[in-house]
Amino acid sequence: MIISLKKGTKRREISEVVRKVEEEGLKSEVKAGKTKSIIHVIGDTAKKSEEPYYAFNCVEGVLRVTPRKYRRVSKNNQDDKYLVKVDNFYVGSGKLTLMIGPCALEGEEQIKDSVGLINKIKRTYVDNKPRSNIAGIVMRGGAFKPRTDPNSFQGMKKEGLKYFADMAHSYGIPIVTEVMDTRDVGLVATYADILQIGTRNAQNFNLIEEAGKTGKPVLLKRGMGNSLNEFLGAANYIAKSGNENIILCLRGVKGMQDEVYRFNPDLVDAIELSQRVRTPIAFDPSHSGGDKKYVSDLGRLAVMAGVDALLADVHPYPEIALVDPKQQLTPQMGRKFTKEMNFYKGAYLKGQKQFNKL
Numbered sequence: 001m002i003i004s005l006k007k008g009t010k011r012r013e014i015s016e017v018v019r020k021v022e023e024e025g026l027k028s029e030v031k032a033g034k035t036k037s038i039i040h041v042i043g044d045t046a047k048k049s050e051e052p053y054y055a056f057n058c059v060e061g062v063l064r065v066t067p068r069k070y071r072r073v074s075k076n077n078q079d080d081k082y083l084v085k086v087d088n089f090y091v092g093s094g095k096l097t098l099m100i101g102p103c104a105l106e107g108e109e110q111i112k113d114s115v116g117l118i119n120k121i122k123r124t125y126v127d128n129k130p131r132s133n134i135a136g137i138v139m140r141g142g143a144f145k146p147r148t149d150p151n152s153f154q155g156m157k158k159e160g161l162k163y164f165a166d167m168a169h170s171y172g173i174p175i176v177t178e179v180m181d182t183r184d185v186g187l188v189a190t191y192a193d194i195l196q197i198g199t200r201n202a203q204n205f206n207l208i209e210e211a212g213k214t215g216k217p218v219l220l221k222r223g224m225g226n227s228l229n230e231f232l233g234a235a236n237y238i239a240k241s242g243n244e245n246i247i248l249c250l251r252g253v254k255g256m257q258d259e260v261y262r263f264n265p266d267l268v269d270a271i272e273l274s275q276r277v278r279t280p281i282a283f284d285p286s287h288s289g290g291d292k293k294y295v296s297d298l299g300r301l302a303v304m305a306g307v308d309a310l311l312a313d314v315h316p317y318p319e320i321a322l323v324d325p326k327q328q329l330t331p332q333m334g335r336k337f338t339k340e341m342n343f344y345k346g347a348y349l350k351g352q353k354q355f356n357k358l
């Protein structure tokens with residue numbers, strides 16, 4: 001680990017940092033330059049955090065030399081952030097990305113109506129709003145659906161995906177859609193702007209690696225029973241294939257609240273992840289909450305936890321949706337949700353700007 005010090009750092013200040021290094025059980029070597037100095041931290045720093053050093057005013061940055069376990073997705077320093085380019089905007093740029101649309105693609109009519117709805121929302125809250133806090137809208141919609149019951153609707157597959165992509169792209173809307181099988185990775189990558197790996201495949205490493213190899217952005221959902229380390233391990237499979245375009249999506253984990261949320265909203269993990277990883281972080285209030293009545297509140301909490309993106313189900317007529325009817329927002333709720341999230345992201349950014357100065 002190398003600690004670089006600001007120009008004009010006093011000897012006394014250097015000694016304070018050195019003392020901290022020693023307190024951590026490590027050794028140090030100070031290298032004084034003409035204008036700037038560095039402290040070389042020696043020892044097993046793999047499990048040590050660089051955070052304590054940022055508490056010193058004289059510290060400019062901390063660079064890791066020792067590889068860490070999840071080094072490919074881990075932050076190298078506090079400001080290390082990888083932005084994922086989608087269409088003409090970046091996920092993780094500070095503004096919010098919304099990924100909205102129906103849970104599943106159900107038929108040509110439903111796809112047409114869904115694209116029309118998302119296009120209107122995009123025009124109102126992003127395209128015609130120069131000071132929007134929403135960086136961009138990606139449309140979601142599953143063609144390949146992982147269903148618990150093999151007898152329930154399994155998705156429109158290739159036919160639906162092609163129709164969806166053509167229709168959304170004709171309006172200039174990028175799409176995110178799930179890929180469930182290594183055999184379909186090529187096909188899905190041809191049409192989708194972001195490949196989604198669902199919670200049920202969150203440790204299907206062959207699939208994850210294949211998706212990574214396409215070079216396309218990958219939205220990796222957390223396994224519903226996975227720890228954060230397992231989640232990061234899976235993300236590292238994407239990075240290992242040479243693809244850094246990773247978006248980590250929290251979507252709730254199995255808990256003891258079946259009667260309330262569908263999955264326990266793992267929002268506190270958004271805070272932990274944002275301190276640990278450099279990739280953008282998303283949250284899915286629809287699949288976590290499992291009910292449209294929770295979506296806006298959970299979305300607000302996620303924005304306040306600092307997430308870069310939200311993934312939410314919005315359907316033109318949820319009352320007759322073939323998949324997850326209870327949790328999909330109506331068109332009116334979808335518009336309100338977008339308006340609200342734009343507002344809360346604005347409040348979050350304003351607060352950050354104001355209090356970072358203190």
Ligand code: PEP
Pocket residue numbers: 103142146178197198199200221251284287
């Ligand atoms: C989805 O987003 O359509 C989905 C099935 O989500 P999850 O994998 O989180 O259940």
Ligand code: MN
Pocket residue numbers: 103287323324
């Ligand atoms: Mn769903």
